[in-house]
Amino acid sequence: MKNILTEIVAHKHTEVAARKQQRSVEELEQVSWFKRTPLSLAQFLRDPEKTGIIAEFKRRSPSKGVINGNVTVQDVTTAYTRYGASGLSVLTDEKYFGGSSDDLQQARALNNIPILRKDFVIDEYQIVEAKAIGADVILLIAECLSKQEVAQLAAFANNLGLEVLLEVHSGDQLDKVTDHIQMVGVNNRDLTTFKVDFNRSCELAPQIPAGKCKVAESGISNTDAIVTLKQAGFQGFLIGEHFMKQENPARAFEHFVTELANKSVQ
Numbered sequence: 001m002k003n004i005l006t007e008i009v010a011h012k013h014t015e016v017a018a019r020k021q022q023r024s025v026e027e028l029e030q031v032s033w034f035k036r037t038p039l040s041l042a043q044f045l046r047d048p049e050k051t052g053i054i055a056e057f058k059r060r061s062p063s064k065g066v067i068n069g070n071v072t073v074q075d076v077t078t079a080y081t082r083y084g085a086s087g088l089s090v091l092t093d094e095k096y097f098g099g100s101s102d103d104l105q106q107a108r109a110l111n112n113i114p115i116l117r118k119d120f121v122i123d124e125y126q127i128v129e130a131k132a133i134g135a136d137v138i139l140l141i142a143e144c145l146s147k148q149e150v151a152q153l154a155a156f157a158n159n160l161g162l163e164v165l166l167e168v169h170s171g172d173q174l175d176k177v178t179d180h181i182q183m184v185g186v187n188n189r190d191l192t193t194f195k196v197d198f199n200r201s202c203e204l205a206p207q208i209p210a211g212k213c214k215v216a217e218s219g220i221s222n223t224d225a226i227v228t229l230k231q232a233g234f235q236g237f238l239i240g241e242h243f244m245k246q247e248n249p250a251r252a253f254e255h256f257v258t259e260l261a262n263k264s265v266q
């Protein structure tokens with residue numbers, strides 16, 4: 001299996017090994033954000049007063065290339081928060097997504113809603129980093145981790161007070177869900193081929209274990225999709241490109257939320 005996901009994960013191992021040499025876990029534990037009490041994204045998503053949208057800051061992706069090179073973390077994330085995002089997702093992968101830990105730290109300093117560290121977590125060290133840069137939630141991708149790895153990494157995150165969003169793309173990956181997973185995300189995008197199949201979320205929704213917060217991810221580009229996904233039982237909607245590809249993502253988000261509010265009262 002030689003695909004982009006395999007390549008990203010291989011690179012991640014090299015990257016993490018290098019960062020471990022630069023900064024020890026003990027040093028990360030001294031950073032002031034490390035002592036902060038994280039917010040619960042699952043709780044924010046379950047709040048019926050909120051939109052359920054996890055709004056993503058993503059500059060580029062391997063599938064789309066540059067999505068937006070002219071925006072700042074400040075302008076975009078503060079607008080996401082102001083207009084009612086339930087949470088933020090900030091890419092911290094540099095090589096493939098043009099993100100950084102610095103982006104997430106900036107978002108943390110400016111916004112008081114839960115933040116997901118969007119990266120390819122393969123090592124406990126990255127979870128300590130996530131806490132030290134002010135994240136509340138980490139992502140674990142079922143496609144690149146064994147059942148045992150998911151269980152260990154999720155327990156480690158929960159021990160630090162961080163929640164876990166487990167991303168799946170097929171029904172068989174749901175056997176990796178454990179007690180330490182608070183949210184299950186169905187990625188409509190196949191990370192090995194980049195093909196987006198919007199129906200994937202609705203198909204898998206009934207199979208997600210009860211009690212887990214359900215999140216639909218990727219390829220969501222209109223408010224009708226949210227209505228459909230809500231009917232299928234989803235509480236969370238992870239949206240990046242639809243906002244980021246606009247010249248003014250802040251205004252695009254505001255427009256989307258206004259339209260959604262009008263639909264919800266009809």
Ligand SMILES: O=P(O)(O)OC[C@@H](O)[C@@H](O)c1c[nH]c2ccccc12
Nearest residue numbers: 187217218219220238239240241242
């Ligand atoms: O930009 P979109 O199609 O709205 O998708 C957002 C998010 O779901 C996507 O960025 C994503 C989902 N899982 C990931 C894993 C790694 C990196 C990125 C992702």
